[in-house]
Amino acid sequence: MNDLALQHATIASEIEEVIRETVQNCSFILGPATAAFEQAYASFCGVDHCVGVSNGTDALTLALKCLDLKPGDEVITTPHTFGATAEAIGHLGARIVFADVEEDYLTLDPARVQEKVTDRTRVIMPVHIYGHPADMDPLKEIAQASGAALIEDAAQAQGARYKGEVVGSLGRAGCFSFYPGKNLGAYGDAGGITTSDEAMATRMRSLRNHGQIAGGPKFSYAELGFNHRMDGLQGAVLGVKLPHLDGWNARRREIAQRYEEGLASVDGLRLPSVASWATPVYHLYVVRCDNRDGLAAALKARQIDTAVQYPMPLHATPAFHDCGAAMGDLPVTEKACEEIISLPIFPELEDDRVDLVIEAVRDFFGA
Known part of the structure; x- marks a missing residue:
């Protein structure tokens, strides 16, 4: 990662x-x-x-x-x-x-x-x-x-x-x-x-x-x-x-754009959105799909690391269960936690490695 x-x-x-x-x-x-x-x-x-x-x-x-x-x-x-x-x-x-x-x-x-x-x-x-x-x-x-x-x-x-x-x-x-x-x-x-x-x-x-x-x-x-x-x-x-830092962040945006161009047409995969008022720095590149575990396994088989940030909302964990929110109360967060998965992104990640990730993701979805 x-x-x-x-x-x-x-x-x-x-x-x-x-x-x-x-x-x-x-x-x-x-x-x-x-x-x-x-x-x-x-x-x-x-x-x-x-x-x-x-x-x-x-x-x-x-x-x-x-x-x-x-x-x-x-x-x-x-x-x-x-x-x-x-x-x-x-x-x-x-x-x-x-x-x-x-x-x-x-x-x-x-x-x-x-x-x-x-x-x-x-x-x-x-x-x-x-x-x-x-x-x-x-x-x-x-x-x-x-x-x-x-x-x-x-x-x-x-x-x-x-x-x-x-x-x-x-x-x-x-x-x-x-x-x-x-x-x-x-x-x-x-x-x-x-x-x-x-x-x-x-x-x-x-x-x-x-x-x-x-x-x-x-x-x-x-x-x-x-x-x-x-x-x-x-x-x-x-x-x-x-x-x-500015140069490293710019490279992260370049990688994100490469992912966008390579994966935008993949049905069943949701890419991160960027607001018109935002200049993001892509600490993580987080996509969403219904079969997150399957995608993670397919990428792991090709030596590509993924991660999930975060697999459950805070109100679903023991430490924060008493904060006035039960499961079902915060549906957008709860749904996202079921779908999100992070693809590799860091400034030193070279284009050919990004392309390998894109290829592996496309193969998983049959795109």
Whole structure:
């Protein structure tokens, strides 16, 4: 699905140099390389601040923590996402409220969100799933009308754009994962939070470091915090990779277009849709069909890897079964989870390999 070794080979000398520098100056936690990456990524996203943290889950947790959620406060989000999205809400004691997704893009459906708003709604948290932005303008209108904060889960969407604006700049804060397999991936766990809210950024910098005020006296704790700091080595790696991100994303779009041209005529196969207002980055290339398992088996027989992200909606799992949604309540998500399958996509995937995938898929469908 994603050969990280191929990408490393293209930047190995740069990576080795910054790792050596970080080790030599012993900047293992935060440090100058992380600070430089934070500044560069904030500029890339078009915001004033980026706060580097230990992973994407902790990015979500800190962003929500800054909103001072109380028991009974509600956060509306999607059931079609990695568990960390809802996990962060639950750990802070807020109530998880699932709204269904749009049929075409599998992102949070503003109409379904509106139906879920109550006087306890404090946050609306869309996920830019698979690298395709959620429809943010109507979600902003709902958030403003209800007095809720809009927090983006952009873990899969580094560099994606909504109406020309980079995701992570469209709400109160944007939360990113830099897990190694992401479009912009570290060499271990890492995450980041983007915002133009200076007070929020200052508090997150404190919270990530045990509640100590950044630049203040050591061992003086303003509030109960966390150990959610980014490693210096990860900041150094991300600093090398960031200038390549636009090019890598462009290559992903080229591969997606090649799939589109090769598979559009296949009956029984549904390809991903792209909204007119979106510039996606194809973290995953997700197609839909009735016989997903058969397709996966046929491709595996030809040494082609596939994956399913995700085989069940969150409200169907034990951890989130008590979030007020039963099976049947969120039909678009539930149907999608029965049909979706991810085909290989990563920047170093060569055209001849893409064509082999296309050929195998067409053969399975008899096209």
